[in-house]
Ligand SMILES: Cc1cc2nc3c(=O)[nH]c(=O)nc-3n(C[C@H](O)[C@H](O)[C@H](O)COP(=O)(O)O)c2cc1C
């Protein structure tokens with residue numbers, strides 16, 4: 001059960017991420033249990049964990065970092081990227097539909113829902129006009145926020161996820177953490 005008490009408002013030192021981060025994984029967005037949007041109002045894009053070398057050793061819990069998504073060229077949320085932006089992917093990758101966003105995610109069994117299989121679920125900190133199932137997504141995890149908990153109610157779970165969103169935004173705003181956006185892995189390169 002979630003312990004009582006205040007939570008840290010920012011994660012990691014101002015100097016930037018520390019080992020073992022960044023932890024990276026990528027895959028096509030698949031469907032989960034359909035609870036993210038409908039029950040919680042917080043959609044989470046699932047990517048398969050099979051074949052991710054570090055996943056078995058990773059602690060279950062909530063992580064944050066950057067996500068690259070290749071949106072189909074017909075996607076209504078494919079807003080233009082200012083070419084002057086130093087953190088945008090290279091122009092050819094922008095043309096292929098790649099965009100970079102901050103993200104917060106959970107890796108584990110979702111104790112509140114008592115899942116039997118381990119999942120990786122990414123909430124992208126951006127408002128999309130439609131879904132992006134089947135899109136290629138690459139993530140670079142830069143820090144660990146907290147363990148997964150069971151909750152007395154769905155409202156208590158939602159409140160903690162909203163705090164995770166704020167902690168992630170605040171942590172990534174710092175200069176040394178913004179550099180993480182320039183990781184080529186985020187636009188599909190090895
Ligand atoms: C940032 C974040 C934190 C989460 N923390 C927890 C948690 O502490 N306990 C839990 O049971 N589930 C947690 N979840 C998982 C939600 O329960 C999950 O996203 C929801 O069940 C939707 O599942 P679905 O996408 O497979 O439908 C978290 C999800 C996110 C995005």
Ligand SMILES: Nc1ncnc2c1ncn2[C@@H]1O[C@H](COP(=O)(O)OP(=O)(O)O)[C@@H](O)[C@H]1O
Nearest residue numbers: 031032033034036037043044045124131132133
């Ligand atoms: N900001 C967002 N972050 C993550 N996924 C989003 C977002 N906005 C829209 N989506 C879409 O919503 C889907 C997740 O919806 P959700 O209700 O959690 O269902 P499920 O987990 O069963 O697939 C993602 O796969 C993606 O296509």
